[in-house]
Amino acid sequence: MSTHTIRDLGERALIARITARLGTASWVVVGPGDDAAVIAPERGALEVWTTDVQVEDVHFDRRFSPPDAIGHRALAVNLSDLAAMGARPRAALLSLVLPPALEVRVVDGLLDGFLALADRHRVTIVGGNISRSPGPLMIDVTAVGSVRPRRALTRASARPGDEVYVTGSIGDAAVGLASLRQGGTASLAAQQERYLRPEPRVRAGLLLGASRAASACMDLSDGLADAVRQVAAASQAGITLDADALPVAPDVRRWHEQNGHDAIQAVLAGGDDYELMFTVRRAHRGRLRHVVQHLGDLPLTRIGVVTRDRRVVVRTAHDERPVPDGFSHFE
Amino acid sequence: MSTHTIRDLGERALIARITARLGTASWVVVGPGDDAAVIAPERGALEVWTTDVQVEDVHFDRRFSPPDAIGHRALAVNLSDLAAMGARPRAALLSLVLPPALEVRVVDGLLDGFLALADRHRVTIVGGNISRSPGPLMIDVTAVGSVRPRRALTRASARPGDEVYVTGSIGDAAVGLASLRQGGTASLAAQQERYLRPEPRVRAGLLLGASRAASACMDLSDGLADAVRQVAAASQAGITLDADALPVAPDVRRWHEQNGHDAIQAVLAGGDDYELMFTVRRAHRGRLRHVVQHLGDLPLTRIGVVTRDRRVVVRTAHDERPVPDGFSHFE
Numbered sequence: 283m284s285t286h287t288i289r290d291l292g293e294r295a296l297i298a299r300i301t302a303r304l305g306t307a308s309w310v311v312v313g314p315g316d317d318a319a320v321i322a323p324e325r326g327a328l329e330v331w332t333t334d335v336q337v338e339d340v341h342f343d344r345r346f347s348p349p350d351a352i353g354h355r356a357l358a359v360n361l362s363d364l365a366a367m368g369a370r371p372r373a374a375l376l377s378l379v380l381p382p383a384l385e386v387r388v389v390d391g392l393l394d395g396f397l398a399l400a401d402r403h404r405v406t407i408v409g410g411n412i413s414r415s416p417g418p419l420m421i422d423v424t425a426v427g428s429v430r431p432r433r434a435l436t437r438a439s440a441r442p443g444d445e446v447y448v449t450g451s452i453g454d455a456a457v458g459l460a461s462l463r464q465g466g467t468a469s470l471a472a473q474q475e476r477y478l479r480p481e482p483r484v485r486a487g488l489l490l491g492a493s494r495a496a497s498a499c500m501d502l503s504d505g506l507a508d509a510v511r512q513v514a515a516a517s518q519a520g521i522t523l524d525a526d527a528l529p530v531a532p533d534v535r536r537w538h539e540q541n542g543h544d545a546i547q548a549v550l551a552g553g554d555d556y557e558l559m560f561t562v563r564r565a566h567r568g569r570l571r572h573v574v575q576h577l578g579d580l581p582l583t584r585i586g587v588v589t590r591d592r593r594v595v596v597r598t599a600h601d602e603r604p605v606p607d608g609f610s611h612f613e
Numbered sequence: 614m615s616t617h618t619i620r621d622l623g624e625r626a627l628i629a630r631i632t633a634r635l636g637t638a639s640w641v642v643v644g645p646g647d648d649a650a651v652i653a654p655e656r657g658a659l660e661v662w663t664t665d666v667q668v669e670d671v672h673f674d675r676r677f678s679p680p681d682a683i684g685h686r687a688l689a690v691n692l693s694d695l696a697a698m699g700a701r702p703r704a705a706l707l708s709l710v711l712p713p714a715l716e717v718r719v720v721d722g723l724l725d726g727f728l729a730l731a732d733r734h735r736v737t738i739v740g741g742n743i744s745r746s747p748g749p750l751m752i753d754v755t756a757v758g759s760v761r762p763r764r765a766l767t768r769a770s771a772r773p774g775d776e777v778y779v780t781g782s783i784g785d786a787a788v789g790l791a792s793l794r795q796g797g798t799a800s801l802a803a804q805q806e807r808y809l810r811p812e813p814r815v816r817a818g819l820l821l822g823a824s825r826a827a828s829a830c831m832d833l834s835d836g837l838a839d840a841v842r843q844v845a846a847a848s849q850a851g852i853t854l855d856a857d858a859l860p861v862a863p864d865v866r867r868w869h870e871q872n873g874h875d876a877i878q879a880v881l882a883g884g885d886d887y888e889l890m891f892t893v894r895r896a897h898r899g900r901l902r903h904v905v906q907h908l909g910d911l912p913l914t915r916i917g918v919v920t921r922d923r924r925v926v927v928r929t930a931h932d933e934r935p936v937p938d939g940f941s942h943f944e
Contacts (some may be wrong), residue, residue, distance in 0.1 A: 311765065312767055317768070318698045323660055330650065330651050331652060331739060331740060333740065335708055337710055339747045363648040369649065398907055408662060410667060411665050418747050420751065436643055438647075502649055516646075
């Protein structure tokens with residue numbers, strides 16, 4: 283059965299195969315299978331909407347990304363955007379664009395990864411679409427979450443004097459991807475996993491928003507360099523990062539040094555980490571301690587400060603340099 | 614400047630170019646430019662969500678679909694899904710997957726068509742995403758509308774004895790597409806326009822839902838044959854269509870006859886019309902008259918009846934035949 287393709291199965295049967303795996307929720311009035319889904323909004327809450335796509339040979343490579351990892355990532359990148367707004371994930375729409383020669387087991391695997399992550403974050407798949415692709419496999423997801431009024435986190439509210447933090451560690455996913463492209467070194471398995479199945483920081487985003495600890499927040503999808511530039515620009519301020527404070531795993535630092543890279547610049551420029559960068563007013567450090575107490579194992583690291591001076595720089599013991607540009611499509 | 618590509622322009626400048634054209638609304642708390650959009654739901658209303666994609670060389674051919682028509686269609690197919698639920702369109706998210714060699718003027722044209730239709734239906738673009746494509750151009754849209762509780766139209770509520778109606782005329786888009794593929798006959802300009810820039814029946818759907826005139830409703834994206842099969846199956850009933858009653862333009866009938874087709878079967882099987890098919894209880898004919906009075910020029914035509922017998926057939930003066938299968942991806 284390993285060569286059983288979706289062309290063999292047919293569109294109707296494929297849709298039935300997928301919808302049979304979907305759960306529902308009390309607030310879903312009309313679920314998958316009609317022209318559109320009908321949903322009761324959460325009372326007293328604002329809604330948070332985002333969309334992000336995973337395109338074959340742009341965002342993933344099927345030679346080293348297993349189907350479940352592709353499905354996981356397609357939802358994770360969207361949940362990361364909700365987390366960056368301080369929103370609680372609620373629902374998603376799944377748009378699949380599939381080459382007809384794709385094996386059914388690949389679609390099953392995509393769904394395995396997608397639904398396992400959805401289940402952990404109580405995300406209900408309320409609808410979607412399936413279309414044929416003349417080439418690459420694509421998964422486009424729209425995710426919807428909810429947030430209390432005045433609790434949404436934006437990029438634009440950092441102020442000079444605020445301290446800059448990041449969740450978890452940075453630079454792992456880029457090293458994981460590079461090692462997968464080189465054939466996959468077993469010693470970098472943790473970094474590869476960070477690239478393949480990023481963990482959206484949903485709980486951290488929720489706590490940072492609900493507690494009003496963070497003044498601004500953004501996820502690191504396009505790298506820390508991009509995030510600090512975007513938050514600084516949106517907030518009409520500058521940011522100075524402390525190179526020595528960056529939470530970089532020893533394996534990641536060593537890999538860059540062995541490959542002749544400037545480790546700090548490489549870690550700042552690399553994308554795909556899906557950590558959160560956020561800013562905290564000094565007067566709100568107490569709120570941040572409250573967040574740390576409820577967050578469990580995920581470390582939060584202070585890595586810099588927001589400045590009145592508009593420059594975006596990284597400072598070492600020896601010098602101060604501009605933060606590199608982040609990843610950009612097309613160029 | 615005609616060879617100015619989006620690779621030349623760069624991602625940031627492209628996003629800025631697009632967002633500069635977008636309007637906003639009082640209920641948009643955070644619009645495009647952050648990790649996600651924040652929206653105030655409409656009070657007392659349910660939300661209706663749908664997603665549909667237009668893929669190059671699957672749904673459109675750039676040799677004969679001008680950019681504005683591709684953009685128009687990308688939104689129209691989604692508004693048609695909202696119309697089929699009786700929903701009022703409110704917002705959309707726009708996900709563009711673009712080959713780097715695409716000319717900037719093509720993106721401008723896509724936006725021209727998309728935004729002109731959005732403007733006419735008061736749809737606010739609250740967010741989206743831009744990604745690189747390794748091949749085909751794709752536009753994936755999520756549209757969100759609102760509907761009063763118990764006014765949403767589904768496919769599942771037709772009952773034996775209900776009468777079957779369709780808006781406008783059917784078969785035009787398929788003939789328009791065929792003639793465009795053959796190089797475009799000027800005499801079929803009206804049909805070509807129906808294919809290129811379908812008009813979603815938003816007002817008809819709203820009136821049918823708000824007045825409770827319709828018992829079930831679905832749009833004809835995959836053809837009338839598909840719609841009657843889906844509504845019959847979802848409602849656990851049959852449908853008998855009257856071939857002589859089908860609203861088919863003389864030009865369309867003639868084109869099929871000249872090309873040696875069975876005109877009725879061809880018109881039933883052809884897709885892309887984006888009319889609405891709906892059912893009406895006989896006792897609710899008065900409500901339907903009310904809809905007609907408020908609908909203006911768009912004709913509504915009675916084309917058949919829902920039956921207890923589960924067969925889905927079309928009856929002529931001479932015989933009765935099964936309705937053909939609708940369009941299906943992959944096969």
